Amino acid sequence: MSFIETERLVTMANQIADFFAPYPSARRIEGVRNHLRNYWDPRMRQALYDHIDATGGPELRPHVLEAVAVLREAAPATEAKKAYAGPPRD
Template identity: 55%
Template sequence: MTTERMLTMANQIADFFRSFPHEEAVAGVAQHVRQFWDPRMRRKLLEHLDAGGEGFDPLVREAAARLRQPA
């Protein structure tokens, strides 16, 4: 998966949850990524964030902090 495709997918998830209350939106993004993305995709997301996270929606950035914690 390219970085561009990963960014698009992550930001689309954030767009879906944007209408939820903020805390629910962050939790929803994290839960979706945890449930539906395979470990390689999650690792790529976290690596991109570690490199600055250019292009990620703020909801994705917040949700990523939860992805670093055990489920």
């Protein structure tokens, strides 16, 4: 069984993506990535990764998938933006 029900995680991820939808593409993806990194328990993130690996995540917004790809490439906590709630700024 998923750490938290998959439907719940998908809803939460899509809600985050919907907030960042009005931003230009790069900031949209980075905004979702930062939110998942700084606010989600790692087991929630892993459950989302597992769902994407198993199904491709067809119900997820495209920029959730892009943000997850960025998040999985980079890694450690030290790379996360510091004390910052919003989308990245240049």
